[in-house]
Amino acid sequence: MPAACESVLEDIEDIVSAEDLKPHDRQFARKNVFPKVRKRNSQKSVQTDDEPPSDSIIPGVQKIWIRTWGCSHNNSDGEYMAGQLAAYGYKITDNSAEADLWLLNSCTVKNPAEDHFRNSIKKAQEGKKKVVLAGCVPQAQPRQEYLKGLSIIGVQQIDRVVEVVEETIKGHSVRLLGQKKDNGKRLGGARLDLPKIRKNPLIEIISINTGCLNACTYCKTKHARGDLASYPIEELVDRAKQSFQEGVCEIWLTSEDTGAYGRDIGTDLPTLLWKLVEVIPEGAMLRLGMTNPPYILEHLEEMAKILNHPRVYAFLHIPVQSASDSVLMDMKREYCVADFKQVVDFLKEKVPGITIATDIICGFPGETDEDFQETMKLVELYRFPSLFINQFYPRPGTPAAKMPQVPAAVKKQRTKDLSQLFHSYNPYDHKVGERQSVLVTEESFDSNYYVAHNLFYEQVLVPKDPLLMGKMVEVTIYEAGKHFMKGQPVSDARVHTASITRPFAKGEVSGLTEEFRRAPRNGMNWKAQPSAEIPVKTRLSSWMALQLPWQQEGGGLKILSVSLALLAVLVMFYYRGMKTEP
Numbered sequence: 001m002p003a004a005c006e007s008v009l010e011d012i013e014d015i016v017s018a019e020d021l022k023p024h025d026r027q028f029a030r031k032n033v034f035p036k037v038r039k040r041n042s043q044k045s046v047q048t049d050d051e052p053p054s055d056s057i058i059p060g061v062q063k064i065w066i067r068t069w070g071c072s073h074n075n076s077d078g079e080y081m082a083g084q085l086a087a088y089g090y091k092i093t094d095n096s097a098e099a100d101l102w103l104l105n106s107c108t109v110k111n112p113a114e115d116h117f118r119n120s121i122k123k124a125q126e127g128k129k130k131v132v133l134a135g136c137v138p139q140a141q142p143r144q145e146y147l148k149g150l151s152i153i154g155v156q157q158i159d160r161v162v163e164v165v166e167e168t169i170k171g172h173s174v175r176l177l178g179q180k181k182d183n184g185k186r187l188g189g190a191r192l193d194l195p196k197i198r199k200n201p202l203i204e205i206i207s208i209n210t211g212c213l214n215a216c217t218y219c220k221t222k223h224a225r226g227d228l229a230s231y232p233i234e235e236l237v238d239r240a241k242q243s244f245q246e247g248v249c250e251i252w253l254t255s256e257d258t259g260a261y262g263r264d265i266g267t268d269l270p271t272l273l274w275k276l277v278e279v280i281p282e283g284a285m286l287r288l289g290m291t292n293p294p295y296i297l298e299h300l301e302e303m304a305k306i307l308n309h310p311r312v313y314a315f316l317h318i319p320v321q322s323a324s325d326s327v328l329m330d331m332k333r334e335y336c337v338a339d340f341k342q343v344v345d346f347l348k349e350k351v352p353g354i355t356i357a358t359d360i361i362c363g364f365p366g367e368t369d370e371d372f373q374e375t376m377k378l379v380e381l382y383r384f385p386s387l388f389i390n391q392f393y394p395r396p397g398t399p400a401a402k403m404p405q406v407p408a409a410v411k412k413q414r415t416k417d418l419s420q421l422f423h424s425y426n427p428y429d430h431k432v433g434e435r436q437s438v439l440v441t442e443e444s445f446d447s448n449y450y451v452a453h454n455l456f457y458e459q460v461l462v463p464k465d466p467l468l469m470g471k472m473v474e475v476t477i478y479e480a481g482k483h484f485m486k487g488q489p490v491s492d493a494r495v496h497t498a499s500i501t502r503p504f505a506k507g508e509v510s511g512l513t514e515e516f517r518r519a520p521r522n523g524m525n526w527k528a529q530p531s532a533e534i535p536v537k538t539r540l541s542s543w544m545a546l547q548l549p550w551q552q553e554g555g556g557l558k559i560l561s562v563s564l565a566l567l568a569v570l571v572m573f574y575y576r577g578m579k580t581e582p
Contacts, residue, residue, distance in 0.1 A: 059166040060089035065099035067120060070107025072254040072289065074135055076196075076205035078105045081134065081153075081161040083196035086509050088162045092197060099129065101165060106135035108220040111393040118146055130168050134158070136224035141397065142177060149173055155210070155224055156180045159190035179226070186229045192239040195511040201504040202441045202470050204243035205252045208236055208272065209264075212257040214292065217332050217403075218364065220395040225256055228264050233272050241279050246510050247503030249284045249470055250441050251276075259291030259299075269295075270302035273312070280311040283472040283498035285439055287457060290317040293335040293343050300343065304350035314351050315457035317386075318343060319359035323378035324371035327364055330403070337378070344382060355456045357386035362418055363411025364392045365403035372414050376421060385427035385458070391415040428458065428480035435476050436460065438487060439498060440468045452487070459484040470503055472496040 064085055068078035081103060082092050093099050102124045107113040114137055124131045131150055138144075138152040151168040153161055154177035167174045180187040189210050198204065209230035212222065240251055253276075255261065261269045273288070280286055288307075296303060296318065307314050320340045322328055328336060347354050360375055379387065391411050394401035438452035438460045449461035450468055452475075461484055462468060462475060473495050475487030489495075504510060 057170055059169050061091075062100035062169060063091045063093045063098055064101050064103055064165065065093055065096040066103045066105065067096075068105040068135075069113045069117060070105075070109060070135065072205050072252055073207050073210070073256065074105060074107055075199065076207050076254060077134070077155065077158050079196040079198055079205065080190065080194050081105070081158050083509050083511060084159070084161055084194060085165060086197055086507075087195040087512060090165070092507065097127075101130040101132060101169060103132045103134060103161075103165070106133065106137035108136035108140050108224060108395065110390065111395070121146060121150070132161075132164055132168050134161075136221055139177060139225075140220055140223035142175065151175065152177060154178065156187075156189045159194055186227065189229070189231075192231060192235050193242065193511055195509050197507060197509055198248075198504070200442055201246075201506060201508065202248060202499070203250045203252060204240070204248040205254055206236060206239055206243075207231070207255055208253050208258060209255045209261050212255075212292075213260050213263065213295075214257070214334060215332055217330065217399040218361070218392070218395065220398055221256060223397065228257075228260050230262050230265050230267075232265065233262075233267060233275055236272060237275050237279060240276055242511065244279070244281055244284065244500055247470075247499040247501050249281075249498035249503075250287065250439060251280075251284070252287045252289060254289040256290075257292050257295065258289045259295030263295075268299065270299050270306060273306045277306070277309050277311055281498070281500045282311075283439070283496045284500075285311055285313055285453075285498075287313045287315060288317075290319065292333075293318055293320075293339045296343055297335075297339060300346050300350075304347060307347065307351045307354060310455075313453070313457040314354040314455055315357070316347065316354065317357040317359075319388075320378065321359060321361050322364060322367070322371065323374040324367065327367050327371050330366050331361075331364060331400075337374075353456050355385055355458060356382065357388070358384050359388040359390065360418060361390050361392050362414040363406040365394075365400055365405055367406055367414075372417075376418065379418065379421055383425050383427060384422075387422050389415060389418050389422065423482060426480060426482055428477075428485050431458075431477050431485060432480050433477060435474060435490065436487065437472055437474050438462065439472050440470065449486075460487045461485070462487050462489065465489075468495070470497065470499050472498050 066078055066082050068075055085103075086092050096102065102120070104117060104120050104124070106117040117135075117137055121131060121133070133147065133150055133152045134155075136155060138147055139155045141147075142152055151164050151173050152175045153164045156179050157176040160176055164174045164176060180189060189207065192206070209228060211226040211228045213228050215222065243251060259269055261267075261272060269291075273286075276286060296316075303316075306312055307316065318340065320337070321331060321333060323337050325336045344356050347356065360379070362372070362375075391414075392400075392406070394405065436454045438454050440450050440452040440462060442451045443449075443464070444451050444461060448464065450464050452460045452462050452468075452473070454460055460475060460477070462473070468489065474490045474493035476490055477485045477487050479486040
């Protein structure tokens with residue numbers, strides 16, 4: 001044996017010192033095992049882009065097209081759904097052809113709106129698009145034949161739109177149609193502080209309540225939205241404050257009946273409005289939505305004071321539907337024509353120049369020629385500057401659909417006659433030459449002008465000067481049409497910026513709170529930015545989250561508890577196996 005060997009090993013085990021790991025310990029010391037991947041043909045192209053293809057079944061990367069029909073409440077719901085999807089990583093697109101999924105947000109008020117909805121579903125299916133349905137149509141009648149096999153998200157479940165879209169992309173059909181309740185009491189709906197993408201970054205639509213207290217015989221919306229459920233005043237004020245902090249300069253309050261607000265929670269509409277006007281910045285404006293006559297009657301004095309406030313539009317939408325008491329009784333409208341006239345006359349006296357908008361249904365079942373002539377006289381008397389004329393359509397499942405119907409030709413003629421009366425007068429001719437302060441908030445449909453509104457929420461078209469957008473400016477009225485006026489900015493007048501901060505860019509996600517920003521793990525942050533520009537890495541880090549933060553109610557603790565329990569069971573079985581080894 002060579003001299004270099006100074007000691008002789010008596011046993012091969014002596015190579016292992018007392019400090020070295022034993023075989024059993026060495027097994028548990030393996031922290032990570034990384035298998036070596038055999039390289040394939042290097043000539044093949046390798047996709048190095050971080051963003052998966054749009055047809056990937058990994059949720060959070062697809063393009064989504066959203067179409068909304070109907071009222072401002074429905075539009076607000078659509079904005080909330082778009083915001084949540086964009087915040088999660090989906091790209092909201094205006095191009096329906098390039099979209100992987102269509103989110104169709106429906107309206108059930110009239111047959112034509114549902115027909116458009118049904119046709120869009122068919123077109124999506126023909127184009128091999130994934131489809132998610134929302135709004136009042138599927139909520140009211142989810143078992144309709146043409147809705148079979150399709151995913152549906154209910155009007156009170158819009159905060160779970162990400163889950164429904166995610167499962168639909170995976171090829172599943174999901175239906176969430178339940179009501180939100182707290183200790184058995186029905187809530188107004190999803191949270192108001194959810195992310196949203198405003199169609200117009202300058203205008204915030206706030207739903208103050210959902211449902212109503214009426215049971216109109218022609219109304220299908222009641223089947224979808226249900227009974228009255230109001231949001232607390234503090235939540236609505238907080239939402240308004242947040243909107244102003246995001247550059248909004250005009251707020252619309254909306255619901256199925258704003259006048260009924262608060263009756264279910266021990267408050268009322270004037271109380272809410274006085275709280276809101278306290279937080280409206282100089283130059284910004286508030287517009288009140290539709291209210292039915294019965295619920296505004298008892299608040300006329302206070303409503304007149306509020307509508308005279310310089311930051312509240314002197315505008316009110318009060319649907320009359322018919323000027324015949326017998327027809328109103330068949331509609332179950334819970335007021336008579338005298339009630340409507342009392343509201344209008346009082347407000348016209350106490351709020352000079354106020355704009356009263358109204359709705360009329362032509363050809364309701366049982367409407368006689370005499371009934372219709374009463375309606376014509378009412379329009380002639382008040383010459384409403386804004387009049388929504390609707391030919392009656394029987395909606396399935398409503399009492400009015402079972403009543404004896406007015407012949408279609410008669411309904412059509414009455415609609416035509418009322419439309420001709422409405423177009424026989426020009427409500428704005430006497431305003432030519434006036435100087436008015438107007439708030440510029442949007443672009444006209446023909447893209448030739450910017451659209452502004454004066455104190456009475458009358459539409460004023462102004463030159464398309466980017467410096468005017470979002471500003472309160474003084475103009476001189478030089479032309480008047482049936483539905484608008486045209487104004488030229490006064491050269492020496494002060495231009496006031498209505499927004500207290502820079503408005504969001506179009507498509508930018510609103511409402512990304514600290515709770516939201518902390519949602520993804522791995523050190524990623526959400527940032528308020530256009531949906532198309534949300535970082536790919538941020539999207540990828542969010543795929544692992546089953547629920548978004550606003551959906552979790554102790555969910556994280558539950559998952560942690562289950563995980564620890566499973567881990568304990570695995571460890572127990574492992575050590576039992578170790579003890580039985582020879």
